[in-house]
Amino acid sequence: MHEFTAIGKRVPKVDAIDKATGRAQYIQDVKLPGMLYGKILYSKYPHARIVKINTDKAKALPGVRVVLTGDDIPPIRMGVYKDNPPLKSGKVRSYRDEVAAVAAVDLETAKKAIDLIEVTYEALPAVFDPEEAMQSEAPLVHEEHKTNILKMPWKLHYGDVEAAKSESAFQVNDRFTTTWVTHCCMGTSGAIAEFDHSNNLTIYTNTQIPSLAQKDFLETLKALGLKEKRARVIKPYIGGGFGSKLDTYAYEHVCILLAWNARRPVKLTFDREEEFIATSTRQPTITDIAMGCDKDGKLLFRDITMILDNGAYTSWGVTTPSVMMLPISSLYRVPNVRYEAKCVYTNNTYSQAMRGYGNPQATFAIESLMDMLAEKAGIDRVEFRRINSNQPGDVTPQCFKITTCGLPECIDAVADKLNMDAEKEKGVGVGLASLIHVGGGARIYKSDGCGTIIKMDDYGKANVFTGASDMGQGSETVIAQIVAEQLGLKVEDVHVIHQDTDVCPWDVGAHASRTTFVAGNSALCAAIKIKKRLVDLGAEALKVDPKDVVLQDRFIFSKTDRETSMPISKLLRSSHFTHGGQMMMADHFYDPANENLGRDFKGNMSATYSFGAHGVRVKVDEETGKVEILDYVAAHDVGRAINPLLLDGQVYGGVLMGIGYALTEQVVSDKGKNMNPDFRDYKVLTAKDAISLQPVVIETIDEDGPYGAKGIGEPGCVPTAPAIANAIYDAIGVRMKDLPITPERILAALKKKKGVDSCGIDPLTDKEQKCD
């Protein structure tokens, strides 16, 4: 077997030294000469007419350069549904609505100026519950749409669900809900916008989608009358992404508008409270789900309706039902499926993409119900999953082509490592849940591609310009490993440049766990082109057959005679510095052979699919309702582990985020107002909450992946909540159907089980609330 030199090694992140020494510059650390500081004024009401805005006092404050309101700016509409202006005019639809903005010589002055802006509101009736918002008499969030239900009908239907229901030997159904959670990136949002003398824009911003952001910013320039101008997007180091940077936001466009009006660079960064209030959340969902199987435990149908709280505006997150369809139709073999989802406007904060992109919400309902159905059918939970597991070569009824599939191995590994059948003491339980996710890109946009340019220098080093975005997950390192492996270089010889749209090729964005697969393949194909040229040149120089040429350890040599060799650097120079000399460069645009979902929502969305299974052992204290995690096993089919160190990091981080989702994290929203905009009250998990986790890597070597790899960025947080809910049921016999599973909810469920009518403590009133 071929020995790899870079692939499969625990290579430290290539940017880790800069980060360990404090040299890495985040948006907070960037300053430009003459820079002003921007600040945004948010709405005081969840839904109100803006009667009047008086900015006179703010404008008169010394040091203030620009004050803007919604009436001062050209028509700009953000978001996939084009329903969101960066500064609101006429009315506000949520507490996070941007009403006015200021640029001043320093941050203190900008804050003072914001406080001096007087806004007169006329409050309007508001709606905060998506089910109420669907009623005909509900207040309309966007009057022009005439309904709060977005005209995006997510409907997937195949087989005959009604017939399958009547054929099912066992059926269960229930309702599951999830609430708002937020990314909690350690680095807050921010941007710096600057125009040159010819009115071209440079914007430094935290984004996962530099190419699509560039398109959005060009539209804003166009609205300003700057039609043929350029927009250059530069990403500094990003302090965490997790999906939060998958759209452009009001603050970025406001920053551009302020800089344009000030004719000076403007920096606008969020403080932590603003980060909690004015960035988007995961979609809260209400899921009604039914599932049935035959007497042997074979799944016959899934029937699901879902309501998603869209909030007041629409982001890419509105397309999460397309990814929810993946587990709904294709986690296990399901011959008959009906799924309908409605995204509904409310006067709440608007939701967005977050790690897993809808999959955690859907999987919570599916995998909880899998346990309930197994119990009803009298089949062992693990065996039930084995019976229904996907297999390599399956084409699911939604037309997903399962190429490699390590799900059976993942389930076995979890059952084995967790020792699920071991004797249990009181209050201890084990639970299991599986996952399917896109692992080979996800064609949501027109293109799912990524470009790479490789430029070799005269000293044997490679500059790799990639469209991929690294926000901490390590794509730079993985790309460097892939190129180093191909070209016989050391990883440190490969410098990956991904920060600047002026030099980097197009990429749809760092989402859908697609970067290792798509950007990796793109880099691999570009490197193969360079390699071919190096081999041809080397064969000529060494006077050997090209078939016998090997690139390794910075040398090119003959397979048959190791002594016939030359440093790659010398080969590069000799081809460059000669008559008719050539530069060694190559480019490649890789767009996977996946498909957009059709009108019937069928189509092979991803070039391959990632699988996994998580198992957890918990101990539940019936007195306090506290859940303690004793053991956790996370098994993932990753295709190939290109970098086991970074792979483990994705799993560790994903699982802990998933545990927060399951047990502690929530944005407490009182009539649209965020009541806990800080880490402590939001209950993000700390070092004291960290668990002991055993990752298991299953390698299935996917033929379409770079060196066989599939995506792994998101899966770690997908099955965590249902695995824990299943373990809690196993421990104390109560089925937790609402996230987060707080101690209050557990105590309430225990009381309800014992016949006491209480659904826990209302976090807002501190009083017991009755069950509906």
Next chain:
Amino acid sequence: NGNQINMTIEDHWTLLHLLREELGLTGAKEGCGSGECGACTVTVDGRAVNSCLYIAAEIEGKKVVTIEGLAARDGGLHPLQKSFVEHGGIQCGYCSPGMIMSSKALLDENPNPNEADIRHALAGNLCRCTGYIPIFESVQAVVDKSAEDIDVVVRDFGPQPD
């Protein structure tokens, strides 16, 4: 970081403001501004503090070490820095300067902490990327001295800043 600085400090400055805005030492980060996240951690006379809450005027006559002052003047990384790099203790990196400085304060006080000690010392430093496990491993490796053998390519940093 070993340099004596004479300057006028305004009453309302925090230590974080002094470091980042007045001295240009941007290694310490502001993650929350209210002492919850630890991204701004530096040591004052050997003790880890949240510099966002620390009144700058109170550092008169005291020794402040920031992440910029941790590596040796010849560019050699501190064992903790090496270990965080090697063990995947760093992803997005925003928490790393504070995380490393809290670890430094722990090891200076207690060279042989157990896992509970490490968790306790880092309880005020939030990380959203790593699940903390690689961070514990990074600190543990230094305790076990294995970090001395770590093979990390150290770039030539030249002289260290103030």
